[in-house]
Amino acid sequence: xxxLSEEAQTEVTRVAVLAGQILHQHGAESRLIEQTTQxxxxxxxxxxxxLSVTPDAIVITSLYDGRCITTTRRCYDxxxxxxxxxxVQRICVMAEKQLLHVKExxxxxxxxxxxxxxxxxxxxxxxxxxxxxxxxxxxxxxxxWTTFVASSLAMILRQELAHRHHNPFVNFASAAFLATIITxxxxxxxxxxxxxxxxxxxxxxxxxxxxxINAVSxxxxxxxxxxxxxxxxxxxxxxxxxxxIVAAITVMGIxxxxx
Amino acid sequence: xxxxxxxxxxxxxxxxxxxxxxxxxAMVFNVPRKMLIYCAIGGSFAHSFRFLLMHxxxxxxxxxxxxxxxxxxxxxxxxxxxxxxxxxxxxxxVIPMIPGSFAFNAMIGLMEINTGGYSLExxxxxxxxxxxxxxxxxxxxFGLALPSILIxxxxxxx
Numbered sequence: 028x029x030x031l032s033e034e035a036q037t038e039v040t041r042v043a044v045l046a047g048q049i050l051h052q053h054g055a056e057s058r059l060i061e062q063t064t065q066x067x068x069x070x071x072x073x074x075x076x077x078l079s080v081t082p083d084a085i086v087i088t089s090l091y092d093g094r095c096i097t098t099t100r101r102c103y104d105x106x107x108x109x110x111x112x113x114x115v116q117r118i119c120v121m122a123e124k125q126l127l128h129v130k131e132x133x134x135x136x137x138x139x140x141x142x143x144x145x146x147x148x149x150x151x152x153x154x155x156x157x158x159x160x161x162x163x164x165x166x167x168x169x170x171x172w173t174t175f176v177a178s179s180l181a182m183i184l185r186q187e188l189a190h191r192h193h194n195p196f197v198n199f200a201s202a203a204f205l206a207t208i209i210t211x212x213x214x215x216x217x218x219x220x221x222x223x224x225x226x227x228x229x230x231x232x233x234x235x236x237x238x239x240i241n242a243v244s245x246x247x248x249x250x251x252x253x254x255x256x257x258x259x260x261x262x263x264x265x266x267x268x269x270x271x272i273v274a275a276i277t278v279m280g281i282x283x284x285x286x
Numbered sequence: 287x288x289x290x291x292x293x294x295x296x297x298x299x300x301x302x303x304x305x306x307x308x309x310x311x312a313m314v315f316n317v318p319r320k321m322l323i324y325c326a327i328g329g330s331f332a333h334s335f336r337f338l339l340m341h342x343x344x345x346x347x348x349x350x351x352x353x354x355x356x357x358x359x360x361x362x363x364x365x366x367x368x369x370x371x372x373x374x375x376x377x378x379x380v381i382p383m384i385p386g387s388f389a390f391n392a393m394i395g396l397m398e399i400n401t402g403g404y405s406l407e408x409x410x411x412x413x414x415x416x417x418x419x420x421x422x423x424x425x426x427x428f429g430l431a432l433p434s435i436l437i438x439x440x441x442x443x444x
Binding site (some may be wrong): 143268 | 303307311318369370373374381382384386387389393396397423427435444
């Protein structure tokens with residue numbers, strides 16, 4: 028059993044909350060945030076770690092020998108990054124096996140830098156992804172390539188706006204607007220057998236899939252508040268995408284979406 | 287025999303087209319490069335399995351549930367093996383099954399009711415697409431969460 032002085036306990040609390048904050052900011056589900064923070068705190072010598080995960084902050088209290096230390100961290104959304112989640116989890120497992128001490132854990136957590144895939148590779152893959160969706164909806168080759176062009180350009184716009192820290196709702200609405208403008212050109216010039224399939228498939232890169240799945244699994248595992256917050260966020264994103272689509276089909280004079 | 291070959295070829299084409307969105311979205315979520323191959327395998331497995339179940343007449347919600355439950359258990363195995371949290375593989379693998387167009391269809395229907403006035407056809411579109419989105423999505427997440435709900439029950443997996 029480790030003996031913790033007050034300063035040491037404060038340090039353990041800070042390290043644990045840092046791990047939780049990183050997980051929260053990069054889109055881990057609430058159960059994972061809770062478990063990882065608690066396990067890290069216990070591995071570093073606290074008697075127990077109590078935490079409350081809310082949609083924009085985490086509050087954590089460490090207990091040791093009847094002494095409580097509480098701290099709060101605000102969590103800004105940094106975008107989904109699974110590599111960060113993996114790294115924090117690995118550090119937690121290493122600390123649990125007593126391979127790392129408080130200082131090393133802190134140093135490693137501070138050193139983590141979000142890894143990003145090459146953006147042009149992502150654009151290419153997202154273009155092909157939406158092309159595959161158009162195939163699933165029954166589109167032919169011409170529709171496939173219309174979808175590819177529209178969704179790649181929309182992805183470039185999305186990356187540019189995200190890079191400039193624009194509001195996500197504005198970002199998604201503009202990307203949907205751009206994609207639908209391009210695919211409605213396909214409808215006007217009658218490219219392929221059923222060009223309306225391209226309109227449906229080219230905006231699928233904007234489906235907030237991760238927040239939606241996280242929302243339901245949070246609620247299933249008892250974090251109702253977090254689940255509702257994520258669900259509302261995802262719904263608002265979907266509504267802004269629909270506003271972008273409706274604006275574009277009104278401008279281009281197309282009647283009906285997928286009908 | 288002819289029928290079997292026909293289904294097999296449709297199954298393989300489905301599996302081929304399903305790995306692309308799984309990897310594409312995994313890259314948007316910044317899944318580490320070494321793990322992308324598992325997202326590809328998982329994505330094509332889950333979507334083609336669902337295709338097979340739907341081909342034999344199972345409703346889309348139940349086939350989605352079974353496919354994502356299988357994916358949850360496969361993810362459990364990989365996650366224990368590589369000591370990596372499960373959502374890293376599983377969420378990207380089920381992304382091809384997310385009911386995106388149903389969701390957008392429902393929302394656009396709502397907006398058309400606002401601009402063009404209420405009509406039974408529009409309301410039918412909104413309700414059918416909205417409910418389908420809701421049920422498919424719940425089936426998807428519930429299937430993925432099945433291992434931790436049934437087997438681990440609150441204990442950490444990794």
